[in-house]
Amino acid sequence: MSSSATIRHFLKDTDLTPAEQAEVLELAVRMKAAPYSVQPFAADGSGRKTVAVIFDKTSTRTRVSFATGVADMGGNALIINPGEAQIGHKESVEDTAKVLERMVSTIVWRTSAHSGLVAMAENSRVPVINALCDDYHPCQLLADLLTVKEHKGELKGVTMSYLGDAANNMANSYLLAGVTAGMHVRIAGPEGYLPAGDIVAAAEERAAETGGSVLITTDANAALEGADVVATDTWVSMGQEAEKEARLQLFREYSVDESAMALAAGDAVVLHCLPAYRGYEISAGVIDGPQSIVWDEAENRLHAQKALMAWLMHQSGLAAVDGLQPVAERV
Numbered sequence: 001m002s003s004s005a006t007i008r009h010f011l012k013d014t015d016l017t018p019a020e021q022a023e024v025l026e027l028a029v030r031m032k033a034a035p036y037s038v039q040p041f042a043a044d045g046s047g048r049k050t051v052a053v054i055f056d057k058t059s060t061r062t063r064v065s066f067a068t069g070v071a072d073m074g075g076n077a078l079i080i081n082p083g084e085a086q087i088g089h090k091e092s093v094e095d096t097a098k099v100l101e102r103m104v105s106t107i108v109w110r111t112s113a114h115s116g117l118v119a120m121a122e123n124s125r126v127p128v129i130n131a132l133c134d135d136y137h138p139c140q141l142l143a144d145l146l147t148v149k150e151h152k153g154e155l156k157g158v159t160m161s162y163l164g165d166a167a168n169n170m171a172n173s174y175l176l177a178g179v180t181a182g183m184h185v186r187i188a189g190p191e192g193y194l195p196a197g198d199i200v201a202a203a204e205e206r207a208a209e210t211g212g213s214v215l216i217t218t219d220a221n222a223a224l225e226g227a228d229v230v231a232t233d234t235w236v237s238m239g240q241e242a243e244k245e246a247r248l249q250l251f252r253e254y255s256v257d258e259s260a261m262a263l264a265a266g267d268a269v270v271l272h273c274l275p276a277y278r279g280y281e282i283s284a285g286v287i288d289g290p291q292s293i294v295w296d297e298a299e300n301r302l303h304a305q306k307a308l309m310a311w312l313m314h315q316s317g318l319a320a321v322d323g324l325q326p327v328a329e330r331v
C-alpha cells in the first residue's frame with residue numbers, strides 16, 4: 001500500500017473545509033441509504049482490512065459504531081480497550097504510531113490530550129481519527145449535523161444553541177463544526193466555563209467564510225431565544241469525576257428542561273451526544289419527549305463515521321470511492 005497523496009487526518013472539526021464537511025455529510029446520506037455500497041476495507045488485494053480503534057476512556061456508541069461501520073465496509077475493527085496496550089505507560093505515542101501504520105488502514109483513538117492525537121498523526125502514513133479527546137469530539141458533530149440536516153432539511157442559516165459546560169469537548173465541537181456548516185451557533189455557560197479564546201477565534205474566522213455566526217454568552221435565555229436546535233452534554237465529563245458535586249451546582253441555570261425549551265422555536269429539536277443524566281443537564285420530559293432526536297443522533301454515529309473513514313481513505317489515496325472526485329483532479 002503506497003501513495004503519493006497527502007494523508008488526511010480528522011483530529012478536530014475544522015480539519016474539514018466547509019466544502020469537505022458537506023461532501024462527507026452527502027456521502028453519509030448516500031451510505032445510510034445503501035449501507036454496503038462503499039467498501040474501502042474489502043479484501044480486493046489493494047487495501048488493508050484492519051482499523052485499530054483504541055480507547056483510553058470508556059465508550060458505548062463510539063465503540064459499537066466504529067466496529068459496526070468497519071465491518072459494514074468489508075474490514076475488521078481491532079478494538080483496544082483502556083489499559084490493554086503499551087501506549088501511554090510503556091511506549092510513546094510516536095513509537096506506537098510507527099508500528100500501527102505498518103499494519104492497519106486507519107487509526108481511531110479516544111484519548112485525553114489533543115497533542116497525543118497530533119503526535120500520532122505526525123508519525124502515521126494512514127489516517128488518524130479523533131474519537132473524542134478533552135478538547136473536541138468531531139465524529140459526534142458529523143453525526144449531529146447529519147441528524148439536523150435530516151430533521152430541518154438544511155444546515156446553513158439554522159440556529160443551534162448549546163447550554164451547559166461550555167468549556168468541554170462538545171461545546172468546542174458544536175462551535176467549530178456548526179459554523180463550518182454555516183450555522184448560527186450560540187454557546188452558553190457560566191463565567192470561567194466558556195470556550196477558550198483560540199477556539200472562539202477559529203470559529204469566528206470560519207463563520208466569516210460560511211455566513212455563520214458565533215455568540216458566546218453567560219445568559220442561557222439569550223442563547224435559547226428562538227433557537228432551531230438545542231443541545232447539551234453532561235456537566236461531568238470523563239476525567240472530571242472528582243469535581244462532580246461542585247459541577248452539579250455550577251451549571252444548574254443551564255439545564256435543558258421544559259422552561260428552557262419554551263424559549264426556543266416551537267419546532268426546535270433537541271440533541272444530546274449521550275450518555276445523559278436526566279434531572280441534571282436535561283430533564284426526562286425533554287430527552288424522552290417529542291422534540292428529542294437523540295436516538296437518530298446516536299444511530300447517525302454509524303453512518304457519519306463510515307462516510308468519514310471512506311472519505312479519508314479516498315483522499316489519502318488508499319482506496320477509491322465511487323462518486324467522489326479522483327484525488328489527482330482536485331485543485
Ligand code: CP
Binds near residue numbers: 132
Ligand atoms: N457520545 C459518545 O461518544 O458516546 P460514548 O462515550 O458511549 O462513545
Ligand code: NVA
Binds near residue numbers: 170233234237
Ligand atoms: N463531554 C463528555 C462527552 C461524552 C461522549 C465527556 O468527555 O465525557
